[in-house]
Amino acid sequence: MTDRGALLRLVRTGRAILLLPFLGIMIVFALEQFGHAHRFTFEPALTVGPALAAVVSNSVWFPLAIGAAALGEAFGFAAWEGTLAKAVHGASILAIVLISLIGAASVLLRNRQERELADARLVSEVAQRILLRSIPERIGVVRAAVHYAAAAAHARIGGDLYEVVQTRFGVRAVIGDVRGKGLAAVETAAAILGAFREAAHQEQALDRVAGWLADSLGRALREHESEGPQGMDEEFVTLALVGVRADGIVEIVNCGHPSPLLLREGAPIRFLDPAYTVPPLGVLEPEEVRPPVLSLRLESGDRLLLYTDGVIEARNAWGAFYPLAERAPDCAVGESPAEVLDRIHADVRRHVGHNLGDDAAMLLLQYAPAPAPTPATLTALVHPRDADPLSRD
Structure with a gap:
């Protein structure tokens, strides 16, 4: 499957939202190119990746994976700009790690709350069937x-x-x-x-x-x-x-x-x-x-x-x-x-x-009372063989 076909499949299944963390990291990468030319860095903004991952996904590993990718990009920025030993790089690394861990914890808590809500809805449905029963047409x-x-x-x-x-x-x-x-x-x-x-x-x-x-x-x-x-x-x-x-x-x-x-x-x-x-x-x-x-x-x-x-x-x-x-x-x-x-x-x-x-x-x-039976219907009910000439011997 081509890259375009894979993207269209994500859009059709509603999973294109999972691309937002990657898009955020790419935007930070583009800003970093601009910042390097003007002698300032956007490295701390890489925390947007794991933060978005915690919002768009119910997988605990997803914020951690995006956080790992953001860490790799942060080290790449620091090596390119020669800021590995500077405080801004250390602060950025710490922020990315913390946001990734907090994002994973928030996903875990949200999943637990959603399971509790699903259980409550199930109890509500059972109670509804007992108290407010369905009415036939x-x-x-x-x-x-x-x-x-x-x-x-x-x-x-x-x-x-x-x-x-x-x-x-x-x-x-x-x-x-x-x-x-x-x-x-x-x-x-x-x-x-x-x-x-x-x-x-x-x-x-x-x-x-x-x-x-x-x-x-x-x-x-x-x-x-x-x-x-x-x-x-x-x-x-x-x-x-x-x-x-x-x-x-x-x-x-x-x-x-x-x-x-x-x-x-x-x-x-x-x-x-x-x-x-x-x-x-x-x-x-x-x-x-x-x-x-x-x-x-x-x-x-x-x-x-x-x-x-x-x-x-x-x-x-x-x-x-x-x-x-x-x-x-x-x-x-x-x-x-x-x-x-x-x-x-x-x-x-x-x-x-x-x-x-x-x-x-x-x-x-x-x-809506049922219609009264016609004489032909009554005859068919009382003498079914006489009512249907095809049934005669």
């Missing part, structure tokens, strides 16, 4: 999709929660937002999700599911209170519960959460507000949690958009909130639920101009 009579972005750097889970399950009472979903961030918020979200996955199958009335969650949250907050100074009255969870029956009847229970949006083709957007507002879970005693149940009938293709305040409270550089109600109407038809949420999230990012400062979750449920 279809659950019963519902097509579903979710989009979640955690605010914490390098985190994949946070204080927002969601779940969709198929029960004997229909498809049930929850979306919520735990006050605060960090590990405490994740623990509270885990308590809520665990309670929902049990209560959704046991309780027929959706408001009683909310009471079950409030009771579980109360126990979790009491445990937190016994472990630290933060009191029960300082933590709460906003959430919305949705139940979709096979006949298209949807029930919604809202506990201090942003109201879901009803997206219907050819109709204006509609906020599904409760008859009266109730505070988030954790504010009232569990036995006092009796939220109203909003009930309505869905048409085939109707979509329910549930979201957390991290979406609608996302601000741009001028302090304006993201106008979800203005951007959502065109999501009533067309793309699949997953594509809709991806597009909304990208739009929120454009509105803010950077990563979101709060956890943000969106859940989209589309009522």
Whole structure:
């Protein structure tokens, strides 16, 4: 392979950055030619080689190798200029050796930190799979999709929660937002999700599911209170519960959460507000949690958009909130639920101009019952041989 071909290969593989230390040494060499003519030296600048090597490579030996090359060039400069016995040469040699050793040590520490970060990300992925499980594209009579972005750097889970399950009472979903961030918020979200996955199958009335969650949250907050100074009255969870029956009847229970949006083709957007507002879970005693149940009938293709305040409270550089109600109407038809949420999230990012400062979750449920079987299909199911003339003897 030619030298040009080798260089192109480095560029294509993204390893051309490894040439920077060599480029730095070559620049110092060229400056030294200029300095020799004017009776001063650039020999101390050779430390740029091992310093750059520590930045661009994860190999411990690379700064040492570049440092060795820089030492060779330094001795060459000193022999050419007759400065082997001068203090500037000794200082340059010492500086190159120290920078090379420090560069190798920094690479070693950076590699260790990257391994620890990779382990932490692996634990985060496992926790996400346990707490925030993936949602299938279809659950019963519902097509579903979710989009979640955690605010914490390098985190994949946070204080927002969601779940969709198929029960004997229909498809049930929850979306919520735990006050605060960090590990405490994740623990509270885990308590809520665990309670929902049990209560959704046991309780027929959706408001009683909310009471079950409030009771579980109360126990979790009491445990937190016994472990630290933060009191029960300082933590709460906003959430919305949705139940979709096979006949298209949807029930919604809202506990201090942003109201879901009803997206219907050819109709204006509609906020599904409760008859009266109730505070988030954790504010009232569990036995006092009796939220109203909003009930309505869905048409085939109707979509329910549930979201957390991290979406609608996302601000741009001028302090304006993201106008979800203005951007959502065109999501009533067309793309699949997953594509809709991806597009909304990208739009929120454009509105803010950077990563979101709060956890943000969106859940989209589309009522899509299976088409009723035709008489020919029923005949084929009951008398398969009669339905297919080719199958007769």
